[in-house]
Amino acid sequence: MRETFIQAAYLVASALFIVAIKLLNSPRTARLGNGLGALGMLLGAVATLFYREVVRYEWVLLGAGVGGALGAWMALRVQMTAMPQMVALLNGFGGGASALVGLVEVLRKIPEGEDSALWLLTVGLSILIGAATLSGSLIAAGKLHEVLTGRPIVLPGHHYQTALWLIVSLGFVLWPLMNPAILPYGLLVASATILGIWMVLPVGGADMPVIVSFLNSLSGLAAAATGFVLQNYLLIIAGTLVGASGFILTTIMSKAMNRSLWSVLFEAVGGQEGATLAEGRTIRQTTAEDVALMLSYARSVVIVPGYGMAVSQAQHAAKKLVDALQQKHIETRFAIHPVAGRMPGHMNVLLAEADVPYDLLWEMERINPDFPQADVVLVVGANDVVNPAARTDRSSPLYGMPILEVDKARTVVVLKRSMNPGFAGVENELFYKPNTYMLFGDAKRSLEAITQSVSEG
Amino acid sequence: MSELLFALFVFMLAIFLGFELISKVPPTLHTPLMSGSNAISGITLVGSIIAAGSEENLLSIVLATVAVAFAMINVVGGFLVTDRMLKMFRRK
Numbered sequence: 001m002r003e004t005f006i007q008a009a010y011l012v013a014s015a016l017f018i019v020a021i022k023l024l025n026s027p028r029t030a031r032l033g034n035g036l037g038a039l040g041m042l043l044g045a046v047a048t049l050f051y052r053e054v055v056r057y058e059w060v061l062l063g064a065g066v067g068g069a070l071g072a073w074m075a076l077r078v079q080m081t082a083m084p085q086m087v088a089l090l091n092g093f094g095g096g097a098s099a100l101v102g103l104v105e106v107l108r109k110i111p112e113g114e115d116s117a118l119w120l121l122t123v124g125l126s127i128l129i130g131a132a133t134l135s136g137s138l139i140a141a142g143k144l145h146e147v148l149t150g151r152p153i154v155l156p157g158h159h160y161q162t163a164l165w166l167i168v169s170l171g172f173v174l175w176p177l178m179n180p181a182i183l184p185y186g187l188l189v190a191s192a193t194i195l196g197i198w199m200v201l202p203v204g205g206a207d208m209p210v211i212v213s214f215l216n217s218l219s220g221l222a223a224a225a226t227g228f229v230l231q232n233y234l235l236i237i238a239g240t241l242v243g244a245s246g247f248i249l250t251t252i253m254s255k256a257m258n259r260s261l262w263s264v265l266f267e268a269v270g271g272q273e274g275a276t277l278a279e280g281r282t283i284r285q286t287t288a289e290d291v292a293l294m295l296s297y298a299r300s301v302v303i304v305p306g307y308g309m310a311v312s313q314a315q316h317a318a319k320k321l322v323d324a325l326q327q328k329h330i331e332t333r334f335a336i337h338p339v340a341g342r343m344p345g346h347m348n349v350l351l352a353e354a355d356v357p358y359d360l361l362w363e364m365e366r367i368n369p370d371f372p373q374a375d376v377v378l379v380v381g382a383n384d385v386v387n388p389a390a391r392t393d394r395s396s397p398l399y400g401m402p403i404l405e406v407d408k409a410r411t412v413v414v415l416k417r418s419m420n421p422g423f424a425g426v427e428n429e430l431f432y433k434p435n436t437y438m439l440f441g442d443a444k445r446s447l448e449a450i451t452q453s454v455s456e457g
Numbered sequence: 458m459s460e461l462l463f464a465l466f467v468f469m470l471a472i473f474l475g476f477e478l479i480s481k482v483p484p485t486l487h488t489p490l491m492s493g494s495n496a497i498s499g500i501t502l503v504g505s506i507i508a509a510g511s512e513e514n515l516l517s518i519v520l521a522t523v524a525v526a527f528a529m530i531n532v533v534g535g536f537l538v539t540d541r542m543l544k545m546f547r548r549k
Contacts, residue, residue, distance in 0.1 A: 017497050021478050024490045031543040034493045038536040041500065048503045054510030063509055063522040067529025074530070075537035086538060087492050094498045094531040100524035101504040104517045118461045216491050219531075220498040224468065230504050231460055237471045242498040244475025248482075249491060338484055345487030352545040358485045359548050 002050060009047030010234040016040030017238045021245065027358060044234055080353040081310050084343040085144035088137045088212055091219040095133025098222035099189065102126035105229050106185045115180050119229065124173030126225035127185060128192045132169075133218040135196030140211055143200070144342055150205035158202055159266045165195040199265060205307070206384060208342040210253045210264045217246025249344050256338035256364075258390075258401040283419075286437035288446060291378075291413050292453030298375035301325055301332045302367065304404055305347050306340050308381015308417070308443050315354035317447035318380060322356065324454045333360055335367045335377075335404050337385035364404055374409040379430075381415065381443050387428045398426055412436045415446045485546065489539050496535025502528035 017040045023033025048054070078086045102123050114120070142148040155161065172188035175181075203211045220242025227235025254261050295301060303322070309315060318334075325332045334356065340347045348361055362370075371377065379386055382404075389396040390403045406412050407430050414431060416438060430436055439446050482490055505524035512518050 017500075018474065018478070020497065021475075021490075021494060024486060024493050025479065025482050027483065027485055027546055027548075030486055030489055030493075030546070031540065034489070034496075034536060034539045034543060037493060037497050041497070041502070041532055041536070044500060044503050045506060048506045049510070051507055051510070054507060056510050059509040059518055059522045060506050060525055063505070063525025064529050067526035068533045070526070071530040071532065071534030072537055075534045075541065078538065080542075083488060083492075083538075083542070086534075087488070087495065090492065090495050090531050090535050090538075093527040093534075094495060094501065097499070097501040097505055097524045097527035097531065100520050100527065101501055101508055104508045104512060104521050104524070107514070107517050107520075108512065116461070122461075213491060216495055216498075219495060223498045223501045224471075226501050226504050228461065228464055228468075230507070231464060232503060233464065233467050235500050235503060236464055236467050238497050238500040240468055240471035241475040241478065242494045244472055245479040245490060245494045248476065248479050249487060252487075336484060338487075343488060344491060345484055345489070348485045349488045349542055349545075352485075352542065352547075355545070355547075357548050358546055361485060363484055 002052065006047045006050055009043050010232075013040040013044040013047075014234055014237045016043070017241060021241055080350055081313060082145070083349055084208065084212060084341070084346060085141040087343055088141040088144060088215065091212070091215040092134045092137025092141065094219040095130045095137065095215075095222045097130070098219075098226045099127045099130025099134065099192075101226050102130060102229055103185065103189065106182055110176075110180055110182050117177050120176045120180060121173065122225050122228035124176065124185065124188060126222055126229055127188050128169050128173055129218055129225060130222040131189050131192035132196035132199065133215055133222055135193040136200040137196075137215050139197050139200040140203075140208065140215060143205065144208060152204040153201040155201075158198070162195065162198040162266075165191055165198055169195050203264060205342060206339070207257070207259075207264045209339045209344050209346070210250060210257065210259070210261065212343045213246050213249035213253055214261060217243050217250055220244075220246055253339055253344055256402060281432050283431050284437050286413065286439050288439065288449035289453050291437070291439060291450050292457055294376050294411055294413070295325060295330065295450070295454055296328060296457050298330055300370075300374050301330055302335050302371070302374045302377045302406070302409070303332065304335045304337075304377060304379045304382050304386060304406055305351070306337075306380065306382025306385060307342060308415075310341055310346065310350055311381065312443040314380060314444040314447055315350040317444045317451065318351070319354040319356050321447050321451040321454070322360070324451050328454070333362050333367065335364070335406075336361050337364055337382070337404050340382060340385055364402060368405050371405050371408040375411065377406045377409040377412045379406060379412060379414045380447070383428055384426065386430055387426060389426065389429050393429075396426055406430065407433055407436075410435065413439055415439050415441075415443050417442065489542050492535050492542070493539040496532050496539060499528045499531035499535060502532055
């Protein structure tokens with residue numbers, strides 16, 4: 001009887017998760033969806049407390065109290081600019097929890113003589129995926145938080161080493177099938193942890209959106225594998241849904257960079273520090289006052305934000321400029337490249353924080369046909385995603401990547417700290433075009449200066 | 458054994474359902490979808506609660522309690538931060 005009630009609660013929780021993810025697809029319903037997801041989680045957790053096996057509550061309460069407080073503290077305190085590392089960390093904790101549950105099951109059931117092949121296999125996979133997700137996410141968060149360098153870290157024969165750790169880990173997963181024992185699972189924790197670290201170390205900052213969504217997918221799969229271990233359908237359903245959604249995002253991100261997940265994981269781009277800068281080519285510098293003048297004669301303005309906007313926290317300054325321009329009845333929009341920033345949707349979150357309505361944010365496919373009619377394009381801290389070499393230069397590492405075609409606009413102003421090349425270490429032809437002007441300096445200050453001149457003018 | 462096979466059917470259906478559900482997400486929602494669905498993957502919480510409430514030896518209890526804490530960070534942090542983000546999204 002008791003069991004039936006618990007399973008009924010799980011059934012409702014599964015339905016709530018499905019509806020939650022469905023509602024997360026539309027901006028109008030997303031918040032409700034998130035709330036329903038939380039409700040499903042609460043229902044699932046409370047129902048679990050009624051299991052006959054659950055005889056002690058003090059440890060559960062201790063873990064839940066500490067974890068809940070930490071989670072809430074992180075969520076309420078984190079800056080919007082730090083969202084990529086926050087998401088990476090959360091992926092990691094989810095994966096870590098799955099690996100730990102798998103490990104506890106091993107400690108309990110192997111001595112009892114568990115020898116079902118499917119069980120041994122899935123418990124191994126939950127530990128493998130979970131532990132690799134935890135260590136990989138910590139490395140990703142470290143890179144995003146700039147505790148570690150954002151550039152690829154590549155050891156000699158790195159990818160062979162990664163492949164080796166994967167094979168070794170799979171070996172530890174299969175070993176117990178022949179001879180069930182606890183030891184291989186302990187070794188598996190170690191090898192999977194190394195695998196996760198090795199997998200993420202060579203991934204550079206610009207490839208981070210791909211790896212963050214990939215880790216998201218893995219955290220779901222780890223939960224699903226744990227569901228197999230516990231024969232808990234709620235875990236299988238919820239984990240698989242997340243695995244699928246993370247996988248779809250990974251595909252979208254890879255496409256937007258014209259790279260496969262394989263090449264992101266195994267072919268580091270941007271290792272070379274400071275690419276060669278063309279000597280003797282002329283660029284046109286400009287001042288904030290001149291940009292303000294250009295803007296006030298414009299009818300259509302497009303702002304292209306990139307990671308540089310996040311770094312200098314320029315989103316509020318950008319919003320003020322938009323307000324000033326709109327007051328003068330100048331049409332102003334943002335053009336968002338799918339991989340601008342360090343995680344999927346990074347720019348959208350930052351601009352939402354600055355109170356920019358999301359219908360001013362135009363996706364790449366929608367805005368590209370409009371660039372020839374744009375009078376002024378302001379490129380704020382974006383580089384590789386506006387490099388025309390992606391269209392024209394077969395030898396460029398960026399070749400084939402879909403870009404925002406800002407070079408087709410009447411005038412382009414690039415706000416940039418210095419002439420350093422973008423993350424991929426590739427020279428940007430855009431800077432040397434006759435209709436491009438460079439405005440050097442901190443993006444936030446530059447935008448503020450432009451806004452001031454626009455308002456006064 | 459048959460129960461695990463049944464679980465494989467559930468798994469397969471959930472894969473197809475997942476792809477159907479998330480085929481057309483607007484880029485504006487990429488981050489909230491990721492953090493929100495991530496919070497859902499904290500469902501391992503259920504497994505860790507059973508373990509922390511039922512295990513007998515100390516090592517298992519400690520591991521399970523850490524698992525509860527990890528899963529709770531994932532769940533509470535994920536849902537709260539997603540709500541914080543979604544609150545900011547608005548139309549003109």
